[in-house]
Amino acid sequence: MSSLLGQLPSITTLLSIYASVSAMAMLLRTMLNEMIPYRMQNYISSKFFDLASRCLSSDFTFIIEQRWQALNNETFRVVEAYLPTRIGPSTDSLLIGSNEPLNPRVPPKKSIPVDCKIIDEFHGMRLEWTLRSIDSKKYFPREKRYFRLTCKKGDRDRVMQSYFPHIAKTAQSILNKRETLNIYTYDQESSMWESTVFKHPATFDTIAMEPKLKQFIMEDLDSFVARKDFFEGVGRAWKRGYLLYGPPGTGKSSLVAAIANHLRYNIYDLQVQSARSDADLRHILTSTTNRSILLIEDIDCGTKVSHDRAKVQDDQEDKDDEQPNRISPNDPGVTFSGLLNFLDGLWSSCGDERIIIFTTNHKEKLDPALLRPGRMDVHIYMGYCSPAGFRKLAATYLGIKDHSSFVTIENLLESTTVTPAEVAQQLMKSDEPKAVLESFIDFLRRKRNEETREAGAPPIQKQDGKES
Ligand SMILES: Nc1ncnc2c1ncn2[C@@H]1O[C@H](COP(=O)(O)OP(=O)(O)OP(=O)(O)O)[C@@H](O)[C@H]1O
Numbered sequence: 001m002s003s004l005l006g007q008l009p010s011i012t013t014l015l016s017i018y019a020s021v022s023a024m025a026m027l028l029r030t031m032l033n034e035m036i037p038y039r040m041q042n043y044i045s046s047k048f049f050d051l052a053s054r055c056l057s058s059d060f061t062f063i064i065e066q067r068w069q070a071l072n073n074e075t076f077r078v079v080e081a082y083l084p085t086r087i088g089p090s091t092d093s094l095l096i097g098s099n100e101p102l103n104p105r106v107p108p109k110k111s112i113p114v115d116c117k118i119i120d121e122f123h124g125m126r127l128e129w130t131l132r133s134i135d136s137k138k139y140f141p142r143e144k145r146y147f148r149l150t151c152k153k154g155d156r157d158r159v160m161q162s163y164f165p166h167i168a169k170t171a172q173s174i175l176n177k178r179e180t181l182n183i184y185t186y187d188q189e190s191s192m193w194e195s196t197v198f199k200h201p202a203t204f205d206t207i208a209m210e211p212k213l214k215q216f217i218m219e220d221l222d223s224f225v226a227r228k229d230f231f232e233g234v235g236r237a238w239k240r241g242y243l244l245y246g247p248p249g250t251g252k253s254s255l256v257a258a259i260a261n262h263l264r265y266n267i268y269d270l271q272v273q274s275a276r277s278d279a280d281l282r283h284i285l286t287s288t289t290n291r292s293i294l295l296i297e298d299i300d301c302g303t304k305v306s307h308d309r310a311k312v313q314d315d316q317e318d319k320d321d322e323q324p325n326r327i328s329p330n331d332p333g334v335t336f337s338g339l340l341n342f343l344d345g346l347w348s349s350c351g352d353e354r355i356i357i358f359t360t361n362h363k364e365k366l367d368p369a370l371l372r373p374g375r376m377d378v379h380i381y382m383g384y385c386s387p388a389g390f391r392k393l394a395a396t397y398l399g400i401k402d403h404s405s406f407v408t409i410e411n412l413l414e415s416t417t418v419t420p421a422e423v424a425q426q427l428m429k430s431d432e433p434k435a436v437l438e439s440f441i442d443f444l445r446r447k448r449n450e451e452t453r454e455a456g457a458p459p460i461q462k463q464d465g466k467e468s
Pocket residue numbers: 206207208209247248249250251252253254255361382419420421422424
């Protein structure tokens with residue numbers, strides 16, 4: 001024992017070793033401080049601690065960003081739909097709101113706020129979710145959101161193989177049953193789609209149009225939705241294009257609303273002018289979700305991108321420094337080929353179950369290339385009010401299916417160009433059907449006489465001398 005003690009270094013030796021090591025450490029630290037910039041030191045130390053905590057931790061983290069390979073990330077979308085169903089007693093904050101007129105019996109809707117923690121349990125696994133947000137000037141759009149899912153390292157494979165499919169299945173049934181639809185408009189400033197609740201009363205039941213045409217459209221839509229395998233089998237993108245054309249006030253926008261309500265699809269309402277370039281258009285369109293309608297209203301207005309190129313060629317020739325289809329410096333930088341590329345080019349296959357609807361008052365102005373099948377598969381003419389259309393409007397607005405004055409009205413409609421919007425406006429004048437129908441007959445007679453006068457013929461005189 002005494003010999004062992006004799007072999008131990010003396011306290012003086014230990015102190016001098018300690019002093020030398022400390023002096024060396026201080027020297028090294030000073031040298032490092034001088035040689036490595038402060039920010040680099042910070043970076044190295046944060047990486048070091050990151051690595052250490054990852055090696056020591058028994059947790060595994062999944063990150064789910066909003067975009068995935070230049071497209072919307074469907075996993076993000078299904079998680080967004082699924083998580084509000086997992087809000088439980090351990091959740092410490094909630095985002096709530098409502099678009100309904102205040103009704104004390106209807107609770108507000110729930111959503112997940114940024115940084116809120118949600119704990120989920122699945123087949124014995126504990127899963128911790130957080131929604132995070134980064135705000136940076138470097139990105140476009142400036143705010144990026146992502147979900148963080150933490151589980152035990154040992155559960156990683158089970159999460160991939162059974163938990164994510166479970167989320168997708170649950171979210172799909174929630175999305176299929178969604179009570180409210182949204183309409184999105186593109187905000188150029190923030191480079192994002194902004195949504196509002198879409199509550200349009202138009203349905204196929206309220207639309208006044210030829211019954212056979214209406215039946216055809218409904219069947220066409222239903223068969224489109226049901227034919228996923230067919231589209232895959234023939235190697236075509238699962239999308240369908242509709243062109244609605246006709247004079248103003250004939251129900252084109254109402255038909256879009258009826259289609260959205262029928263399919264329960266959200267609407268992305270795009271002004272082509274919002275896109276600054278083809279790349280921008282690509283970003284805008286790839287940010288839309290599946291099972292949706294892309295609506296481009298009045299495609300002939302605001303930009304000449306869609307115009308018949310043969311007709312605009314003369315204008316173009318005078319403007320040597322402009323690129324094809326870019327008519328003025330103020331015009332959007334979207335080219336015609338950029339638009340076509342999205343309708344049936346390689347980019348058109350991005351996304352499933354998409355309906356694309358163009359509306360126009362002037363089909364003849366559109367470039368024929370835009371109208372060919374595969375781009376616009378179905379062309380629907382929305383015309384002036386027919387007798388059948390009037391009967392539908394009378395049932396909707398007056399709640400009547402027949403009346404002694406219907407024959408007179410139907411005869412007048414055969415020889416007058418009156419839009420369903422005008423008819424609807426006349427039928428809204430009062431709740432009293434008899435008075436409304438009499439005033440409507442007067443309106444139709446006046447209108448027919450105006451049209452006859454404009455055409456150069458004398459007004460038709462009735463036997464009692466009044467103009468009819
Ligand atoms: N076919 C129709 N069936 C039922 N209501 C209609 C119909 N057409 C028009 N209306 C009524 O007229 C209003 C205006 O119609 P809508 O905006 O759908 O016409 P539009 O063809 O889209 O017009 P525009 O070309 O000017 O955009 C609608 O809100 C609706 O009340």
